[in-house]
Amino acid sequence: MHAGELRQHLGSLQQQINGLNGVIQGLQGGAAGFGALKADVDKVISEQEKAKALLQQPRYIEDIPGPRMPYTYVVNVPFTAADTASQTDSVTIAADGPFVVTSMTAFWRPTDSASAFVNQWLPITRLPFRVGGVVPATLEADVAFLQLPEFSLKLTTGGSGRFWQSDWLGGPLFDQTRGDRPWYTGIAGWIERTNTLSVEVRPEIAIPANNTGEVWVYFHGYQILIPINLAEQFGWSI
Secondary structure, eight states, X not given: OOHHHHHHHHHHHHHHHHHHHXXXXXXXXXXXXXXXXXXXXXXXXXXXXXXXXXXXXXXXXXXXXXXXXXXXXXXXXXXXXXXXXXXXXXXXXXXXXXXXXXXXXXXXXXXXXXXXXTTOOBOSSSHHHHHTTOOHHHHTTOHHHHHOOOEEEEEEETTTTEESSSSOEEGGGGOOSSSOSOOSOSSOEEEOTTOEEEEEEEESSOOOTTOOEEEEEEEEEEEEOSOOOHHHHHTOOO
């Protein structure tokens, strides 16, 4: 029920209460029917209180009071050359308040001294090299292409073990190297205070030789600096 409908409903309930109170006053001189009428009044008043509570309940994250602090949580998942198994890392949300995620980015950073790109930030997908103007005949000989892995990600929130997706998310969802792809989050996501945000990273191909490194995933957003749980504020059970 929208706020306008709730207010209209409250007005109707108040009219009922006023009318019933008038009838009660007329019946107070005699006991006949007074008890049943009083019960009707109490029921209407109860509905009125519930409607008032719903009207005061926030509908959007923006309705929640409290200062906002810009923040970025960082998850770091290491891999070594020839790895094919997925690895997981997580971060715990501070007790200051819930964290609202507005966007996410991910990068691959080689740490092996033998890598041509040691300590440099690279995409977690080979897609930019496939569509970035590299001549197909020379693609497989391209050093950068050969040293770049291909990853998919899976995101889990809180102690509930709920995923933010139905299946693995391909690396291109997080790639901004061409500047024409949206960051992954359709809407602002949120994680309750003290809950965890986990990232499982799966290599879609074996990590290339001399390419030990780390997948860095950044969750950009803001911390609401009041010790509340958003689910409770919205009256949800998750």
